[in-house]
Amino acid sequence: MNIVVCVKHVPKCAEAEIRIDPTGRDIEKHGLVYDINEWDDYAVEEAVRIKEKFGGSVTVVTVGPEEANSTLRKCLARGADNAIRVYDPKLVGSDPYVIAKVLYKVIKNLQFDLVLTGVMAEDDGSATVGPMLAEFLKIPHATMVKKIELKDHKAAIVHRELEGGLMEVVEVKLPALFAIQTGINEPRYVSILGIRRAMQKEIKVLGLKDLSLDESEVGYAGSWTLIDKLFVPPAEKVCQYLKGSPEEVATQILGILKSRGLF
Amino acid sequence: MGGIFVLAEHRQQQLRDVTFEMLTKSRDLADKMNTTLTAVILGKNVKELAKPLTEYADKVLVVEHDLLENFVSDYYQSALVHLIDQEKPLLTMIAHSSIGMELAPRLAAALNIPLATDCIDLTFEDDRLVVTRQIYGGKINARVIVRKADRYIVTARQAAFKAQKPPRPINGQMIEVPYQPPSEEVKKRFLELVTPPPGAVDISSAALVVGIGRGIKDKSNIPMVEELAQMLGGVVGCSRPIVDKGWMPSDRQIGQSGKSIKPKVYLALGISGAFQHLVGMKGAEVVIAVNKDPNAPIFGHADYGVIDDLFKIVPALKKKIAEARGS
Ligand SMILES: Cc1cc2nc3c(=O)[nH]c(=O)nc-3n(C[C@H](O)[C@H](O)[C@H](O)COP(=O)(O)OP(=O)(O)OC[C@H]3O[C@@H](n4cnc5c(N)ncnc54)[C@H](O)[C@@H]3O)c2cc1C
Ligand SMILES: Nc1ncnc2c1ncn2[C@@H]1O[C@H](COP(=O)(O)O)[C@@H](O)[C@H]1O
Numbered sequence: 001m002n003i004v005v006c007v008k009h010v011p012k013c014a015e016a017e018i019r020i021d022p023t024g025r026d027i028e029k030h031g032l033v034y035d036i037n038e039w040d041d042y043a044v045e046e047a048v049r050i051k052e053k054f055g056g057s058v059t060v061v062t063v064g065p066e067e068a069n070s071t072l073r074k075c076l077a078r079g080a081d082n083a084i085r086v087y088d089p090k091l092v093g094s095d096p097y098v099i100a101k102v103l104y105k106v107i108k109n110l111q112f113d114l115v116l117t118g119v120m121a122e123d124d125g126s127a128t129v130g131p132m133l134a135e136f137l138k139i140p141h142a143t144m145v146k147k148i149e150l151k152d153h154k155a156a157i158v159h160r161e162l163e164g165g166l167m168e169v170v171e172v173k174l175p176a177l178f179a180i181q182t183g184i185n186e187p188r189y190v191s192i193l194g195i196r197r198a199m200q201k202e203i204k205v206l207g208l209k210d211l212s213l214d215e216s217e218v219g220y221a222g223s224w225t226l227i228d229k230l231f232v233p234p235a236e237k238v239c240q241y242l243k244g245s246p247e248e249v250a251t252q253i254l255g256i257l258k259s260r261g262l263f
Numbered sequence: 264m265g266g267i268f269v270l271a272e273h274r275q276q277q278l279r280d281v282t283f284e285m286l287t288k289s290r291d292l293a294d295k296m297n298t299t300l301t302a303v304i305l306g307k308n309v310k311e312l313a314k315p316l317t318e319y320a321d322k323v324l325v326v327e328h329d330l331l332e333n334f335v336s337d338y339y340q341s342a343l344v345h346l347i348d349q350e351k352p353l354l355t356m357i358a359h360s361s362i363g364m365e366l367a368p369r370l371a372a373a374l375n376i377p378l379a380t381d382c383i384d385l386t387f388e389d390d391r392l393v394v395t396r397q398i399y400g401g402k403i404n405a406r407v408i409v410r411k412a413d414r415y416i417v418t419a420r421q422a423a424f425k426a427q428k429p430p431r432p433i434n435g436q437m438i439e440v441p442y443q444p445p446s447e448e449v450k451k452r453f454l455e456l457v458t459p460p461p462g463a464v465d466i467s468s469a470a471l472v473v474g475i476g477r478g479i480k481d482k483s484n485i486p487m488v489e490e491l492a493q494m495l496g497g498v499v500g501c502s503r504p505i506v507d508k509g510w511m512p513s514d515r516q517i518g519q520s521g522k523s524i525k526p527k528v529y530l531a532l533g534i535s536g537a538f539q540h541l542v543g544m545k546g547a548e549v550v551i552a553v554n555k556d557p558n559a560p561i562f563g564h565a566d567y568g569v570i571d572d573l574f575k576i577v578p579a580l581k582k583k584i585a586e587a588r589g590s
């Protein structure tokens with residue numbers, strides 16, 4: 001099984017303060033901590049597990065600046081064999097459509113039985129790249145994949161997660177693309193030592209020319225969508241903040257529960 | 264100009280709520296632009312199911328075929344490629360659901376029609392499609408301009424639009440359209456739907472739910488919250504990462520791919536408020552959110568907020584309850 005996994009290096013936003021920069025079109029990236037996109041972490045783990053069972057190789061691909069090497073190294077430490085990074089300053093501003101096109105140009109030249117992506121990227125949350133890439137590659141796909149059972153090298157039975165805990169089971173012929181949902185496995189712990197060892201592995205860097213992509217096809221020029229303005233989401237409810245020491249806050253919470261007949 | 268298409272979504276012989284949400288939004292857009300609204304329904308024996316759509320849409324295109332009995336994106340895609348090529352709608356709206364997320368991006372790529380996904384609002388400004396979508400886990404909204412084209416595809420976030428009957432009777436016309444199967448071999452086959460096994464605890468009917476998210480940090484901290492819930496006669500629910508890590512069974516998950524709850528009070532601890540979680544807690548009468556990040560999106564959906572460390576608030580709550588009960 002030769003497996004290609006698309007991974008994105010993203011800022012971790014859950015606990016960070018996100019500020020809009022002076023252009024109004026982007027956020028202040030300075031000071032944010034970047035790491036592998038959560039969904040891609042599961043995708044890489046799944047690929048490595050399949051390789052460990054059936055043999056073959058795992059190649060990770062990212063479109064991103066040099067800093068994204070740390071995400072690739074994490075994947076190499078986890079058991080990926082090869083890493084490819086695509087970068088050109090002209091790629092700045094690329095939307096998921098352009099990213100899918102760039103990934104297609106890279107992957108079409110590789111030997112693969114499976115292509116894995118995450119369901120979505122934590123930052124843009126568009127959930128687009130996987131299925132679009134499958135269309136460009138002309139291979140079948142399934143998204144929200146929570147289980148992959150390989151039947152020989154020719155097909156896979158996959159479980160797709162639907163709404164409300166419902167699962168859909170489909171059979172897909174290989175080569176195929178699966179967009180991986182979190183919880184499909186438990187990503188293994190990568191030790192610092194492992195990452196250090198991965199430092200010696202080569203990361204292949206490709207530019208637009210290597211992929212015979214024209215400037216006009218990438219970045220803002222090639223994108224379908226362009227961010228015009230960012231703003232803080234308006235609150236849907238007026239939130240009343242409970243203030244004071246934890247004890248005082250606790251008393252107020254119990255008061256609310258009492259008023260609802262719950263205490 | 265070809266009007267607006269809405270792909271009606273249905274499962275297990277029921278139209279899904281998002282169908283009516285999309286129809287409501289599109290009805291409004293179509294009226295403003297003086298164009299027609301068309302609902303498209305794909306399936307097997309769906310004519311009866313399609314009837315309510317005529318109350319919203321001027322036309323209801325019904326495509327029936329054995330191959331459309333279950334959702335397989337390839338069969339759906341060939342039907343839509345054909346319809347869009349033929350009718351040339353300016354806008355095709357699909358739900359950002361497990362169906363739409365599988366279908367829409369590939370359809371857009373196949374037809375080379377610009378796509379914007381997970382939209383929470385959309386308008387046409389001087390012929391340009393402008394959408395609002397959320398980025399960075401719901402912390403920021405983006406006004407996004409879609410590249411000018413004569414056709415667009417969008418996916419609409421579930422529950423982003425409120426379903427409402429149109430301002431006037433519509434009485435749309437139902438039209439059967441023959442199905443065009445894909446010209447190439449379909450390499451995907453539907454096998455079955457698996458319903459989740461009933462869990463030991465039913466969070467969907469509990470009067471008090473205490474929800475935990477990634478802020479709980481470690482499995483070993485969960486008993487502390489279980490105890491709190493028990494003292495109050497409530498149950499513990501959680502966000503997705505807690506289930507993903509195997510710390511709680513999947514029947515405790517609140518949200519889009521988990522359960523919907525409708526308690527009198529939902530106490531959310533260390534949950535950021537991603538929209539996939541929010542849709543599951545919409546039914547709560549009162550939401551109290553505890554989060555140490557003052558900018559956590561959940562505060563925009565809470566009645567009461569506590570900007571503090573849950574590891575301080577939970578013990579204080581337990582202490583106060585014990586005191587009140589005189590033990
Ligand atoms: C198709 C799909 C379906 C999904 N379905 C669901 C679903 O059904 N349910 C669901 O929940 N998610 C679902 N998700 C995932 C969702 O997008 C989010 O990733 C998830 O809800 C985040 O969970 P969280 O809030 O616990 O974690 P995070 O986003 O990591 O947030 C953790 C929060 O804890 C706070 N915190 C940390 N430490 C403390 C402390 N000591 N005290 C107080 N606060 C603290 C942080 O400030 C942060 O706000 C789905 C995603 C996709 C793509
Ligand atoms: N810049 C990128 N480089 C490599 N893979 C990406 C990139 N952006 C998105 N992807 C892949 O596409 C998936 C979905 O991302 P998105 O469509 O942007 O939400 C991610 O989980 C990745 O697997």
